[in-house]
Every structure is written in structure tokens, then in C-alpha cells.
Amino acid sequence: MQERPKRGGLAAVAKAAGVSPATVSRAFNLPELVNDAVRARILAVAAEQQYRPDPAARALRSRRTHMIGVALPTLDYSIFARLINRFQSRFAEEGYTTIILTTGFDNRNIHDSVQLLLDRGAEAVLLVGAVEDAKVNEILAETQVPFVTTYSFPKGSAVPAVGFDNGEATQAATEHLLALGHRHFAMIAGLTDGNDRQRDRIAAYRRCLERAGATGADRVVCHGFDMAAGGRALAEIMDHYPDTTAIVCNTDIFAVGAYAECRKRGIRVPDDLSIIGFDDAEYAPLLDPPLTTIAVPADEMGLCAAEALLAALKSKAPPQERCMDTTLTLRGSTAAPRHKS
């Protein structure tokens, strides 16, 4: 007959090991307080019984849930998936479980999501972009839970950031095109409502063009957040501003749609039109032509955001901010304009 170890709670382990429940608890949570031999015996019994501490009981008594909350725009952007992967695995190493909520791109209405994360017991929270929901700022002021935001680096925000300067990134892209000789620009952007990344990129784009006296500061087009939106935006741009020779896309996702629309219209990239992306998605170097884009340190941000929150959890101090660099990655989709105007 197969001797299957019987499962039981901490009390069962205590009894079998001939110690008190308190000692079993300590053997796991405060091992340095327990005699080595006793501890070894407890661990052996626990393993034999396949003892699993009940997270609910542990959380109730210790007031620590070991849960981390994340509110993301979407999991459908692989750049966020990568970031979260790193973030989550770092926390997993420390015994934390991550719960993820998707909220869309508008940060003016993330209150319910944040509240839900907190209601579920999140001990720390990761957000994306500047918080623009007054109700969330109220929560922030009242709670001890450390928050970090990523993917942007808002000045003077209530939420510490582990991100990068979106304006600087777009500036590098726009100046690259300017340096190539482009004078007629357009931008394919996402919605700016409750989205500081988009606003920062648009503002930087406009600033560069105005400083250079180039055309296109007002040619900022948005048709949504997916690939098809990029195609529709390209269509609108070429219909309204056929003199455009350079397009700044606020994500590589838009660039994919834009490429397809160019093909449909017989527009050659980069001969007729230079296109630049954002994020350096996996497919960026594989497009035809390979996409010039801005490489964003997604893995590093995920890891670093986790470290910042972990440290805050230990020290009870606010999380440490960190501003990372992006890299303008030149590939084949940008070139000097053929016809100077």
C-alpha cells in the first residue's frame, strides 16, 4: 500500500515534530531564532507532510499579503509584457505574487483599478505614466503603500518614477530627421487624454520643428492605439499633407500600420517617406525596411521598478526614483528626403 503523506496544517507539523506551533512558525519565518537541530526536524516533518502555510491565515495575522499590484494600459503591447515579466519574476524571487490589471491608456480614470489592487491587499503598486486621477492622489496621500510609476518621468509627481524622458527621446528622433534635411513632418500619436507620454512626445516634436522652422507641428494625428490606427493615420496625413517627407510614430505598432498603408499607396520608405518608431519592438529590425526607432529599456525598468519597491517595502522610505536612457536606433526607414522643398 502506497504510504501517502497526510496533509495537515501547522499544528499537525508541530505535533509530529514534538514542538509548539510557535516554533514551527519561527522555523520558517525567523529561522535564526530556532535551534538548528530542532529546525531541521521541523523542516523534515513539514516536507513529509507537504505542509503549505495558508496565505490567508498568514496575511490576516501578520498583516502582510505578499501581493504586489500592477495597473497597466494593456498586455497587448509586448513592451509592457516584457516589462511586467521582469518585474514579476523579481518579486517572485522574494516570495511575492503579482496581480495585474489592465486599464487602458487614459490615466484619468484608474481610481477603481488602484482601489481594487489595494482592496486585494497589494503591498506595493506599479503604474504606467503620470497619475492624473485626483482620486488616486487622495489614496496616495492616505496610504502607506509604496507606489512607483514607469515608462515616463514626470517632474514633481506624487508618484516616484522609474522611467525615462519621453520628450528627450522624441527630440532625438525628430532632430535626426531634421539633420537629414527633412522640412515637412507629421506625427502619428496616441490619445493625449490622461497620457503624459503622448503629450511629452508631441510637445518635444513641436518644439523641435518650431525651433528649426520646419512644417508639421500641427500635423499630429491619432486614430487609436493599434496597428490599423497607424494605417488610418498615415492615410489621413498623406491625404491632407502630401508634402510630408518624415513621420514620427509614437509606437512601432503605428509604424507597422503606416508601412502597410504606404505599400498600398505606392509610397516608398524611406525614398519617399522616412518613418521612425518608438519602443524597438521585436519586429522593428525585421520590417522592410528595418525600422529606425527608439529603444526603450523595458527589462531594466521592470527590474529596477521592482527593486525600488522592494527597498521601499523594507525601509519604509519612499521608493527611489530613476531616470533611464533611451537609444535612438538607426535602421533603414529613415533617409534624406529626395526632393528638398
Next chain:
Amino acid sequence: MQERPKRGGLAAVAKAAGVSPATVSRAFNLPELVNDAVRARILAVAAEQQYRPDPAARALRSRRTHMIGVALPTLDYSIFARLINRFQSRFAEEGYTTIILTTGFDNRNIHDSVQLLLDRGAEAVLLVGAVEDAKVNEILAETQVPFVTTYSFPKGSAVPAVGFDNGEATQAATEHLLALGHRHFAMIAGLTDGNDRQRDRIAAYRRCLERAGATGADRVVCHGFDMAAGGRALAEIMDHYPDTTAIVCNTDIFAVGAYAECRKRGIRVPDDLSIIGFDDAEYAPLLDPPLTTIAVPADEMGLCAAEALLAALKSKAPPQERCMDTTLTLRGSTAAPRHKS
């Protein structure tokens, strides 16, 4: 002075409403047992105090965590992200929180992930593909927790499936190419270790070719699971089997890499080489040429898997299986071969 509502537990609500804690609990969880007027009063007080039930206490006492576990190969495949999005939002409607773990594509070693989900209190679990980990099957036999697997439809599995027949899907793709007149095939596949989807697709591909007397049953190449792997696989295929005119990719992700490698080599799609994908990713119709692929009902599977688990949770019966259809979606990347051999 701003009158801020003071937070408190259930006991505080009970006192303020002049009822017992039990009645407050019932007002939320068993409303039909509480007098309407009393209940209204309790709800008003609770709202004023911003009462939030403690999930740990609730879980400990009721033995219900309201957590659902998911173990996925990766979040980086947008098809899984979509599936999980739907799955999660359906459960959220019912007050459940979803916790997601990524495990890679090899199902022979998911035991630790599944155990972790269970240890965290998952009341139901979603998996991808056939379970090939004996230790997981042991867990399955011992636990009452309902499991569902998705994305494949294994026969006689211990885990009920809400998925589709991968062999049938690949058969449709291969027969399409055969009907166009192709005789020399290759397949770009993922690793088959612990991955029934890959094995089913490869088997179907081979069966079709053998039945038709076409070449390529042994030309199944794998270089990993990302886009670059698709490119390397294409290179290997064309280096070793230059007569190949048709390639079946086991994900659109491989097709992106294959397209890029074709361009590099001056191979024209579909004139020189027909390529067919799997999954119908967002970019499939936007590639050049648009990718013929197999559309998979990701949203529907996510929703349906959630429903199956929800029903199982209520009825205590095993989850209901469901086999869905895929759709061979013809676009521009497949055509008759130029040179019959």
C-alpha cells in the same frame, strides 16, 4: 475642517449601524436574508466609512480566496495576452482576481508553477496545452480545484479542454498549399518537448504530405520561439532544401522572421516561396504580402474557459469541454508554385 470618513472594519460598521457584525456580513454576502431597511442602513454606513472587507480574513474564514490561477507559456505572444485579457475580465465581473505565471513552452515541468498557484489559494486553474507533467497529474487527482486547458484539445486528457484541434488546423493549411500545386514543403516549428500543439501540427503536416506523396515530411526545423528563430529556420531550410516552395509556420511570429530572411536572400513571397502562418496576429494582414494564416478564436477561448471554470466552481462538477473552430484565412502569401517540379 474637512470631515473625513474614518475607516474601520466590519465591527465599526456594525456599531455605527446598530446591528451585529453577523448582520453586516450578511448584508453583503447574503442580502436576501436581511431586512431591506436594515440592509440599506448598513450599506450607507459602510459607504460612508469606506468599509473594505479584508480579503485575508474572508478567505481564512470562508475558505474561499476568490483567486484564479493561470499558467501561460509567455505573455509575449499577443495571442495569449488576448486570451488572458478576456479570461481575466470575465472573472473580474464575478469578483475574482486572476494571478498569472509564465512557464515557457515546455509542459513537462509546470509542476512548481501549478503548485504555487494552488499554494496561493487558486480556486480554479487555467493551463495552455496538454499537461505532460506526471507530478501535475498527481496534484490533479488529489485536488478538488477545477482545471481547464486551452489552445489544444487533447483526447482523453485528465484536464478538460476549451481549445481547438491543432492537427486539423495545420491540415487545412497544408492541404491548401497542396491544392495550389506545391510538392516541396518545409515547416518552421517550435520545440516539441512538452508541447502537444507543436506535435499535433507537425504530425498533421507529415500526414498530409505523405498522403499526397509530396516532399518535406522530414523538413521540420526549429530554432526557438521568437521572430529571429523564424529567420534562422528559413535560412536553414533554403540552405539545405533549396527546392522548397512552400513553408508552413507554426506561428505568425516565425513568419515575420522568415519574411525578413526571404528579403535578405532575394526570395520573393509568394512568387518563389509560399508562406503560411498560425494564429492570425494583428500584423498578419499588414505584412508584405499579407500573410495567409490560421485564425484562432483567442477571445472566445478566454471567455469560454472562464465560463467553464465558473460553472464548475458553482456546480462542483468537472468543467465542460469545448472544441472550437479555426479559420484558414487566405491572403497574399500563398500562391501556386512558379516552377512545377
Next chain:
DNA sequence: CTGAAAGCGCTTACAG
């Protein structure tokens, strides 16, 4: 329809 009482499975002062 409501309340008093017990208890879910742990952790943590407190005492030794």
C-alpha cells in the same frame, strides 16, 4: 430576520 459565540490557521508579543 437577527445575534452571540466559535473559530478559520496562522504570528507575535510576552514570559521564561
Next chain:
DNA sequence: CTGAAAGCGCTTACAG
């Protein structure tokens, strides 16, 4: 280094 006791915040028989 260890144990006895209390208690985290709820829910749930049980009794009325």
C-alpha cells in the same frame, strides 16, 4: 531558544 495565549477580521452554524 521555546511555549502558552491572544487575536488578526471576518463568516457561519446555531439558537431564537
